[in-house]
Amino acid sequence: MSEMVSTEMTVNGSNIPGTGTSMLRRKITQESWFTLFRAAVAINGLALFIIVGYMVYYGLPAISWEFLTTQPTEGGLAGGIFPCIVGTFYLSLGSMALALPLGVASAIYLHEYATPGLFMRIIRLCINNLAGVPSVVFGLFGMAFFVAARDLGGLGMGVSVAAGCMTLAVLILPVIIGTSEEALRSVPDTYREASLGLGATKWQTIFKVVLPSALPGILTGSILSISRAAGETAAIMFTAAASYNPTLPGSIFDEVMALPYQIYSLSVSSTDPEATLPLQYGTSLVLVALVLGMNLIAILLRSRLRKKLS
Amino acid sequence: MLSRSLKEKVIRIGFLACASASILALGLIMYFLITEALPTFMGFDAMGEKFSGIGFFDFIFGNQWKPVSETPQWGILPLIMGSVWVTLISSVIAIPLGIMTAVYLAEIAPNKVREIVKPMVELLASLPSVVIGFFGMVVVAPLLLELFDIRFGVNMLNASIMLAFMAVPTITSIAEDSIHSVPDELREGSLALGATRFETIWRVVLPASLSGLSTAVILGMSRSIGETMVVLMVAGGAARIPTSIFDPVRPMPASIAAEMGETSFGLEMHYFALFAIAMVLFIITFLFNLLADHIAHKYKQVGSASL
Numbered sequence: 001m002s003e004m005v006s007t008e009m010t011v012n013g014s015n016i017p018g019t020g021t022s023m024l025r026r027k028i029t030q031e032s033w034f035t036l037f038r039a040a041v042a043i044n045g046l047a048l049f050i051i052v053g054y055m056v057y058y059g060l061p062a063i064s065w066e067f068l069t070t071q072p073t074e075g076g077l078a079g080g081i082f083p084c085i086v087g088t089f090y091l092s093l094g095s096m097a098l099a100l101p102l103g104v105a106s107a108i109y110l111h112e113y114a115t116p117g118l119f120m121r122i123i124r125l126c127i128n129n130l131a132g133v134p135s136v137v138f139g140l141f142g143m144a145f146f147v148a149a150r151d152l153g154g155l156g157m158g159v160s161v162a163a164g165c166m167t168l169a170v171l172i173l174p175v176i177i178g179t180s181e182e183a184l185r186s187v188p189d190t191y192r193e194a195s196l197g198l199g200a201t202k203w204q205t206i207f208k209v210v211l212p213s214a215l216p217g218i219l220t221g222s223i224l225s226i227s228r229a230a231g232e233t234a235a236i237m238f239t240a241a242a243s244y245n246p247t248l249p250g251s252i253f254d255e256v257m258a259l260p261y262q263i264y265s266l267s268v269s270s271t272d273p274e275a276t277l278p279l280q281y282g283t284s285l286v287l288v289a290l291v292l293g294m295n296l297i298a299i300l301l302r303s304r305l306r307k308k309l310s
Numbered sequence: 311m312l313s314r315s316l317k318e319k320v321i322r323i324g325f326l327a328c329a330s331a332s333i334l335a336l337g338l339i340m341y342f343l344i345t346e347a348l349p350t351f352m353g354f355d356a357m358g359e360k361f362s363g364i365g366f367f368d369f370i371f372g373n374q375w376k377p378v379s380e381t382p383q384w385g386i387l388p389l390i391m392g393s394v395w396v397t398l399i400s401s402v403i404a405i406p407l408g409i410m411t412a413v414y415l416a417e418i419a420p421n422k423v424r425e426i427v428k429p430m431v432e433l434l435a436s437l438p439s440v441v442i443g444f445f446g447m448v449v450v451a452p453l454l455l456e457l458f459d460i461r462f463g464v465n466m467l468n469a470s471i472m473l474a475f476m477a478v479p480t481i482t483s484i485a486e487d488s489i490h491s492v493p494d495e496l497r498e499g500s501l502a503l504g505a506t507r508f509e510t511i512w513r514v515v516l517p518a519s520l521s522g523l524s525t526a527v528i529l530g531m532s533r534s535i536g537e538t539m540v541v542l543m544v545a546g547g548a549a550r551i552p553t554s555i556f557d558p559v560r561p562m563p564a565s566i567a568a569e570m571g572e573t574s575f576g577l578e579m580h581y582f583a584l585f586a587i588a589m590v591l592f593i594i595t596f597l598f599n600l601l602a603d604h605i606a607h608k609y610k611q612v613g614s615a616s617l
Contacts, residue, residue: 234539
């Protein structure tokens with residue numbers, strides 16, 4: 001062995017490639033690392049598969065037409081989850097309706113109008129930081145600003161759909177800005193130049209040329225942010241969610257039940273978590289199906305879009 | 311023509327106003343955190359009674375968190391240590407896993423495999439945190455009890471594992487982008503010198519994308535430290551400084567989420583103290599994000615010239 005090594009030329013301690021055993025050893029090193037990389041991917045896939053698998057396996061038996069369409073009974077310990085589904089629907093669509101125009105307009109400013117500089121840097125920094133704010137902090141903010149009414153400020157909406165939608169809207173704003181900007185970036189500059197060259201103003205160009213081409217990308221982004229809002233728990237805990245309120249909200253100033261909060265309150269703070277386990281699995285499955293379903297649609301939409309562009 | 315250019319100007323200002331919404335939102339969040347947290351330190355009046363505040367250092371470094379006892383104690387060191395440990399342990403799992411996945415996706419995976427793996431990572435990212443917490447409670451906790459001789463299945467290790475799988479997608483997607491942006495000339499140069507693909511990745515590509523990888527790691531950790539539902543449901547909830555990885559802990563977000571419902575709004579120390587914890591949490595994640603932003607800007611990869 002030592003003879004074989006000594007026959008190889010070395011430069012600065014590393015072997016010259018392509019000389020016998022050293023090459024083999026390097027190939028083996030490469031293969032072992034590559035196997036490790038593949039294992040890492042497999043672990044991620046396995047995690048996703050196992051989590052979703054558990055929800056499907058134990059949740060499916062709990063799901064029936066009644067479960068999806070009736071109200072909960074016995075203080076939420078039995079019955080269906082219809083109000084939770086409706087609540088999640090209101091909250092995610094409502095927050096989306098608030099955040100989408102603002103987010104798309106922000107993205108238009110950042111991508112079409114703004115010139116690099118201090119102001120742009122500050123806006124980007126704020127967006128990045130907003131994206132990094134912990135969801136429970138959004139919850140407290142929403143509680144202090146939208147829910148409460150006191151001398152320090154606070155809009156006094158109470159724990160309500162409205163307060164929840166606004167809190168969630170702030171939370172998904174960075175997501176919408178990010179995906180919309182990406183959509184605008186994918187519109188080729190030649191489109192803009194052609195439109196401007198024909199004498200259109202900047203606004204006409206954006207409204208009639210850029211936005212229509214970016215629309216599918218923006219749509220993808222909005223689906224992603226709806227799913228983000230639908231799965232959010234900590235932000236609605238103190239702003240919108242009720243653990244038991246079987247009647248549907250009559251106005252936007254009523255509190256609602258919501259799927260994620262229902263899972264939390266049944267599994268953690270109810271009197272007998274064991275007894276409602278099937279209910280918890282069933283509710284989790286509905287939420288997972290909803291969120292993953294929307295994400296899958298967004299992913300498929302995007303990949304079709306990319307193919308069309310390339 | 312004047313009206314046309316005036317209209318353009320108005321539209322531009324309108325968009326600018328919308329873009330400023332993010333600044334406003336962040337500003338409002340800071341304003342409310344500060345105004346609601348300050349009474350913790352400054353004292354306050356409630357229902358005719360006067361309460362004196364506590365010192366900032368006693369708050370941060372006090373090692374007893376007993377908000378509802380007869381003689382309440384407001385030291386959040388156990389909560390901070392809970393957050394720190396949970397984040398560190400989850401990072402030990404998530405960083406190698408996330409970066410290896412990113413390397414695989416960017417450098418090794420054939421196109422067909424990548425088209426499956428990338429959406430898979432995105433789906434993992436989209437799983438609602440409450441579902442991951444629920445999974446940790448009903449599946450991982452009993453499993454840990456069975457595997458180890460311990461008293462609590464919901465503990466630091468359980469929460470860390472669950473958090474790791476929430477941080478992995480963040481780390482992977484940012485790391486992959488940065489590996490992607492390493493110019494091909496560098497790879498070609500290295501391969502032409504006779505290096506193997508792995509040597510090229512290890513000695514050339516990874517060092518070249520180091521700033522992006524650091525950003526990925528920082529943002530992944532920031533995600534772990536702020537994540538609420540998982541630590542609320544599976545960390546165990548004991549406000550003690552942990553001595554083993556099987557100890558139940560009470561990270562900051564868990565404490566806020568669990569206790570806020572029991573306080574009366576703006577009337578007691580407990581309420582203000584929870585806002586003070588939220589402020590500490592916000593400052594930590596804010597610093598993490600600033601750091602990530604700083605690294606991303608300072609060591610921006612501009613082609614091969616920056617190396």
